[in-house]
Amino acid sequence: MTKEVNYKIIILNDKSYEISPILASQKIDPTDFKRGSKVLKKLINLGVITYKDLPSNLNKLLKIDGAGEKVVSYIFDRLIILDKNLIRNSYTYHGSNYKELEAFRNWIVARAHLEPSKLDTRYIQLEELKFLSYLQDEDISLKSLGQTIGVSSEQARQILIKGRIKVKLNTIKFFPRLADKFQRLSEIRMGNIEFCKDSLVIYILYLSFNNLSRK
Structure with a gap:
């Protein structure tokens, strides 16, 4: 993507x-x-x-x-x-929910390593792999994830945890509409995701703000 x-x-x-x-x-x-x-x-x-x-x-x-x-x-x-x-x-004014989601997508897929706060680019790689695995109705292991970027399963787990924490904190700071929406959602089912160009970033938001049964 x-x-x-x-x-x-x-x-x-x-x-x-x-x-x-x-x-x-x-x-x-x-x-x-x-x-x-x-x-x-x-x-x-x-x-x-x-x-x-x-x-x-x-x-x-x-x-x-x-x-x-x-x-x-x-x-x-x-x-x-x-x-x-x-x-x-x-990152300071979006005007609408749609524009805010668009700005968030630009951050995640385009400027993640630069603005507004550096994300480990390996984190994006791992989330993309997990998302593709989900689309194929598979459950990719941490070991397999780690092997794709040359780290151990524990290191892959830490990269995901730290990345999601940073995504959540920066979403609250720079994308308040999205933060409010996803903080208020308690029971989320991945099947509710509308598969479109924003699917990956919505998936990342879900994982960053909610304890999903399928991670």
Whole structure:
């Protein structure tokens, strides 16, 4: 499931930055740039519509009339600022339950190792394996889980426990609507999960907030 999320890496000389999927999917808005707006408008006319459509190497923008080194450098720095602002806002205001779930999904599958608090990437791997096992009506053992990432069964268990605790704490802090919903659910049956693109994150929320009979 994590493969569905695409990062956009931009490079300028010896600098590079990984744009989040949140910004990468948005349409380029020249008004967000005090400098270089004309260059961006020319790019849009050439079919570069979203930020993910930008060339990875921004030095290529120098070929466009009016795009000097200072302008391209400004565009690079401005993209980083826009991205960080979007990430921060996605964890402070969501506007609706749906948007909050979407923001939570972005954290789990896209920014888990960066924002808002670092999660062990192995934790996501283990939860994905457990979820796939559940979908196949199987019960994967801790030993098998551990073998897939090169750790013992006890280490796999600890990774899952610590990961779920961190998910719960950060959900309460950054995703209050989801926390309230899942804290109020007492008897949860996994069969109630609606299998859609959010199935994995709902599964993770269930396991983090409830004592399920099937873990």
